[in-house]
Amino acid sequence: MTEDQPIISVRGLKNAFGEQVVHEGLDLDVRRGEIIGVVGGSGTGKSVLMRSIIGLQTPVAGEVHVFGENTVGTDATEAVEVRKRWGVLFQGGALFSTLTVSENVQVPLKEFYPGLNPVLLQEIAAYKVVMTGLPADAAPKFPSELSGGMRKRAGLARALALDPELLFLDEPTAGLDPIGAAAFDELTQSLQKTLGLTVFLITHDLDTLYAICDRVAVLADKKVIAVGTIDELLALDHPWIQEYFNGPRGRAAIDSAQRAESTRDPAEQQREGAMRD
Numbered sequence: 001m002t003e004d005q006p007i008i009s010v011r012g013l014k015n016a017f018g019e020q021v022v023h024e025g026l027d028l029d030v031r032r033g034e035i036i037g038v039v040g041g042s043g044t045g046k047s048v049l050m051r052s053i054i055g056l057q058t059p060v061a062g063e064v065h066v067f068g069e070n071t072v073g074t075d076a077t078e079a080v081e082v083r084k085r086w087g088v089l090f091q092g093g094a095l096f097s098t099l100t101v102s103e104n105v106q107v108p109l110k111e112f113y114p115g116l117n118p119v120l121l122q123e124i125a126a127y128k129v130v131m132t133g134l135p136a137d138a139a140p141k142f143p144s145e146l147s148g149g150m151r152k153r154a155g156l157a158r159a160l161a162l163d164p165e166l167l168f169l170d171e172p173t174a175g176l177d178p179i180g181a182a183a184f185d186e187l188t189q190s191l192q193k194t195l196g197l198t199v200f201l202i203t204h205d206l207d208t209l210y211a212i213c214d215r216v217a218v219l220a221d222k223k224v225i226a227v228g229t230i231d232e233l234l235a236l237d238h239p240w241i242q243e244y245f246n247g248p249r250g251r252a253a254i255d256s257a258q259r260a261e262s263t264r265d266p267a268e269q270q271r272e273g274a275m276r277d
């Protein structure tokens with residue numbers, strides 16, 4: 001695939017559970033290197049969309065390509081090469097409670113590289129743990145011994161185990177206090193920059209959208225009704241979009257994003273401006 005081809009391309013997606021149609025004619029492109037936020041009311045099918053992209057949900061109709069490879073209806077063996085290239089943080093972290101943090105991180109490593117020796121496995125896991133801002137002594141702990149924020153980081157460490165190019169995050173800041181959520185956003189952004197990741201991020205968190213998302217895709221009426229920067233979305237007169245971004249919580253998030261921008265190191269702002277130019 002070429003550099004400017006979308007990393008994820010979804011066309012004409014339809015998902016249904018019995019009579020309930022969740023998606024119909026859904027299209028979405030995710031560009032290389034972007035953090036795309038996916039928003040929509042509860043039950044609009046954000047998680048089902050993610051599951052369809054990573055091959056955990058077989059759609060009724062439509063096409064999904066990731067890195068130019070079809071991910072619909074492929075069996076586990078066919079999908080191995082493409083699955084190695086993404087990492088997933090499921091809603092709630094989904095850590096195995098009977099395994100330590102280190103063992104959790106080793107799960108995908110053992111699955112995809114069964115021959116790796118135990119010392120190397122431990123070293124890789126220890127590195128991933130520290131990379132997500134956890135103290136090194138979190139590695140031998142069980143998830144129940146960690147705070148909610150630490151569990152999220154442990155889940156992220158596992159998602160990063162295989163050095164993915166693409167990261168899926170399903171509501172990573174849900175349940176975190178505002179300080180913990182902001183710290184997780186910063187971590188996501190710094191990892192995205194350092195590792196050159198593309199990030200598909202499902203969230204209800206307006207602060208996250210303003211702080212780190214390059215574009216936002218809005219799910220409503222069974223499809224992606226709009227994709228763009230928040231400014232571009234604000235220019236649309238769809239009632240849900242206006243209510244979401246221009247309601248009291250949306251405006252508070254804008255204010256807080258503007259305050260954060262104005263207190264940022266001017267040298268850093270200048271550097272970013274220069275990079276954009």
Ligand SMILES: Nc1ncnc2c1ncn2[C@@H]1O[C@H](COP(=O)(O)OP(=O)(O)OP(=O)(O)O)[C@@H](O)[C@H]1O
Nearest residue numbers: 017020022040041042043044045046047048049204
């Ligand atoms: N395995 C399943 N079997 C039956 N229905 C399902 C299944 N998975 C999802 N659904 C239904 O599909 C719809 C979309 O679910 P999904 O979890 O994707 O919503 P969401 O947008 O992620 O919601 P939330 O923001 O509340 O997490 C819901 O009505 C849900 O009940």
